[in-house]
Amino acid sequence: MTVLPDERILAITETYKNPDGSLKGWLIEKDQFISLSYLPFEEFRPTDLAALSNGDVLLLESRFGLLSGWAARIVRIPRESLLPGARLIGEEIARIEPPLVVDNFEGMAVREDPQAGTLIYLVSDDNYSPFQRTLLLQFRLGTTRGN
Numbered sequence: 001m002t003v004l005p006d007e008r009i010l011a012i013t014e015t016y017k018n019p020d021g022s023l024k025g026w027l028i029e030k031d032q033f034i035s036l037s038y039l040p041f042e043e044f045r046p047t048d049l050a051a052l053s054n055g056d057v058l059l060l061e062s063r064f065g066l067l068s069g070w071a072a073r074i075v076r077i078p079r080e081s082l083l084p085g086a087r088l089i090g091e092e093i094a095r096i097e098p099p100l101v102v103d104n105f106e107g108m109a110v111r112e113d114p115q116a117g118t119l120i121y122l123v124s125d126d127n128y129s130p131f132q133r134t135l136l137l138q139f140r141l142g143t144t145r146g147n
Helices: none
Strands: 009-017 023-029 032-038 045-051 057-065 069-077 091-096 105-113 117-124 136-140
Touching: 009 045, 057 105, 069 105, 069 117
Parallel strands: 045 105
Antiparallel strands: 009 023, 023 032, 045 057, 057 069, 069 091, 105 117, 117 136
8 A cells, every 4th residue: 555645545455356356456535445456467466555756656566486486576557547446557667586686575665866866665575484585675767757
């Protein structure tokens, strides 16, 4: 879930599905819960959201496969699509998978800085497992959409 610049809250579930296979989501405004849905990519599942100052939203998705291991993607959801009843589909802006450093990424934060640009932070959770790591990665968002 994330707070949008207009003070609405966007929430998307990790596993709670609609009959069409999309994931349930809501725009929360004051005391109103307005339904919408999100269509994840293949076997990826949402793990976190972060709003940009221009109203777009970044969504972190992760996936685990016994043979492929961990993978993550960051997708951008345009502010124009955040409407009641919308079926959200994000545009992939980054994919993190081997041979890149990857683990169980579950958290994301965004910091917008006039000099450095938009910085994205990802954090993984080791789940107290010797086979996983806690990582903190930082990326700089490109400016292809003029954010």
